[in-house]
Amino acid sequence: xxxxxxxxxxxxxxxxxxxxxxxxxxxxxxxxxxxxxxxxxxxxxxxxxxxxxxxxxxxxxxxxxxxxxxxxxxxxxxxxxxxxxxxxxxxxxxxxxxxxxxxxxxxxxxxxxxxxxxxxxxxxxxxxxxxxxxxxxxxxxxxxxxxxxxxxxxxxxxxxxxxxxxxxxxxxxxxxxxxxxxxxxxxxxxxxxxxxxxxxxxxxxxxxxxxxxxxxxxxxxxxxxxxxxxxxxxxxxxxxxxxxxxxxxxxxxxxxxxxxxxxxxxxxxxxxxxxxxxxxxxxxxxxxxxxxxxxxxxxxxxxxxxxxxxxxxx
Ligand code: FAQ
Numbered sequence: 001x002x003x004x005x006x007x008x009x010x011x012x013x014x015x016x017x018x019x020x021x022x023x024x025x026x027x028x029x030x031x032x033x034x035x036x037x038x039x040x041x042x043x044x045x046x047x048x049x050x051x052x053x054x055x056x057x058x059x060x061x062x063x064x065x066x067x068x069x070x071x072x073x074x075x076x077x078x079x080x081x082x083x084x085x086x087x088x089x090x091x092x093x094x095x096x097x098x099x100x101x102x103x104x105x106x107x108x109x110x111x112x113x114x115x116x117x118x119x120x121x122x123x124x125x126x127x128x129x130x131x132x133x134x135x136x137x138x139x140x141x142x143x144x145x146x147x148x149x150x151x152x153x154x155x156x157x158x159x160x161x162x163x164x165x166x167x168x169x170x171x172x173x174x175x176x177x178x179x180x181x182x183x184x185x186x187x188x189x190x191x192x193x194x195x196x197x198x199x200x201x202x203x204x205x206x207x208x209x210x211x212x213x214x215x216x217x218x219x220x221x222x223x224x225x226x227x228x229x230x231x232x233x234x235x236x237x238x239x240x241x242x243x244x245x246x247x248x249x250x251x252x253x254x255x256x257x258x259x260x261x262x263x264x265x266x267x268x269x270x271x272x273x274x275x276x277x278x279x280x281x282x283x284x285x286x287x288x289x290x291x292x293x294x295x296x297x298x299x300x301x302x303x304x305x306x307x308x309x310x311x312x313x314x
Contacts, residue, residue: 011030012032014030015029015030015031015032015035016219019148019219019220024148024149024150024153025148025149025150026150026151027093027094027150027151034215035219035221036094036095038212038215038216038219038221039091039094039149039152039221040091040094040096041110042212042216042221043087043090043091043094043152044087044088044091044096044101044104044105044110045110045111045112045113046087047083047084047087047088047091047101048084048101048105048110048111048112049112049113049116050080050081050083050084050087051080051081051084051112051289052112052113052116052285052289053080053112053113053115053116053133054077054080054081055116055285055288055289056116056118056119056120056125056129056281057073057076057077057080057120057126057129058077059120060073060120060123060125060126061073061074061077063123064123064126065123069173072169073126076130076165076166076169079162079166082162083155083159083162083163086155086158086159087152087155087159088101089151089155090151090152090154090155093151102293105286105289106286106289106290106293108277108286111275112285113137113202114198114201114202114271114274114275114279115133115136115195115198115199115201115202116281116285117274117279117280117281117282117285118194118195118198118279118280118281119280119281121194122187122190122191123173123177123187124173124174124177124184124187124188124190124191125191125194125195126170126173127170127171127172127173127174127177127188127191128170128174128188128191128192128194128195129170129195130166130167130168130169130170130171130173131167131170131171131173131174131237131240132170132192132195132196132199132237133170133195133198133199133202134163134166134167134170135167135170135171135199135233135236135237136199136200136202136203136233137163137202138160138163138164138166138167139229139232139233139236140202140203140229141156141159141160141163142160143222143223143224143229144156144222144223145157145160146220146223147220147221147222147223148219148220148221149221152221171240171244174188174191174192174244174246175244178244178245178246185245188246189246189247192241192246192247192248192249193249196248196249196250197249197266197267197270198274199233200230200233200234200263200266201266201270201271201274203226203227203229203230203233204226205226205268205271206226206227207225207226207227207228209268210225210226213225213226230263231260231261234248234261234263235260235261238253238261250263250264251264252264252265
């Protein structure tokens with residue numbers, strides 16, 4: 001027993017030394033249970049967010065206002081599905097199967113980002129998602145490129161390249177609408193009014209109310225805290241809004257002397273309601289995922305059968 005404890009302490013010391021030296025932790029390396037559990041939770045939730053996030057945007061594929069915008073939207077949504085796949089694969093290196101991740105999602109044991117439980121009511125919402133939601137996601141993901149777990153970090157590098165294109169396509173939609181008719185300008189402002197706060201909530205609770213942050217920062221899973229990332233996001237996004245004539249819906253916004261901003265109070269009751277399953281679209285999003293997964297069973301079975309046949313014939 002004593003030998004086991006001494007051995008574990010040694011392994012933990014070596015693990016932490018690697019992290020402090022910025023050496024990535026790889027799947028076959030020893031890692032503390034808590035580190036593995038945090039990653040399984042965060043990476044699978046991240047993967048689920050990418051996949052569930054396809055739904056609010058998919059709602060507008062058939063109604064995109066031009067062939068160009070339809071092609072761009074299709075490509076963007078396909079990218080999000082791909083991000084989900086990289087992340088599920090990276091998370092599987094921690095010893096949990098993809099089927100298990102999906103089952104946890106369907107059973108309500110795994111979360112996905114709160115922001116995808118809001119509806120997309122008009123075309124400007126597609127601009128707002130690209131600009132604000134992808135913009136918030138990328139602020140977090142740029143930081144996660146330096147996360148200590150190798151497979152997660154490498155997935156982030158690839159995802160960030162695509163995500164920056166998504167952010168720009170969203171901003172382009174907003175900018176074009178702001179150059180359009182008064183009605184189009186109103187639609188763009190209405191979209192930012194509805195998506196601004198949910199985008200700020202994506203970063204999670206304030207640091208003082210975030211139970212997972214301190215260990216995650218110690219083991220460099222998270223490299224910046226929820227509040228630090230939220231601040232970075234508002235500082236770059238508010239000036240982008242101003243350039244095209246949009247206003248963020250925050251009557252208590254403070255512009256600091258150095259040009260940075262301090263946002264007003266976030267409605268945390270709303271956040272926890274949405275996280276707890278009571279947002280406007282939670283039920284719809286999960287039901288849709290569940291049904292499509294069930295209907296797609298034959299595709300997965302065929303792929304496995306093909307794979308077995310193909311391998312046997314080699
Ligand atoms: N929604 O102690 P913390 C995208 C939960 S990808 C729901 O601060 P942590 C691409 C949290 O899980 C967007 N739940 O936790 C795209 C925890 O509950 P648990 C997704 C949330 O992990 C764009 C509890 O609250 N990105 O958008 C949320 O240290 C457009 C306490 O919170 C990622 O997932 C929330 N917003 O920090 C696709 C990035 N916030 O699990 C399509 C990776 C917190 O203990 C279209 N994840 N909670 O029961 C992270 O960086 C972190 O997990 C945080 C939360 C920052 C989300």
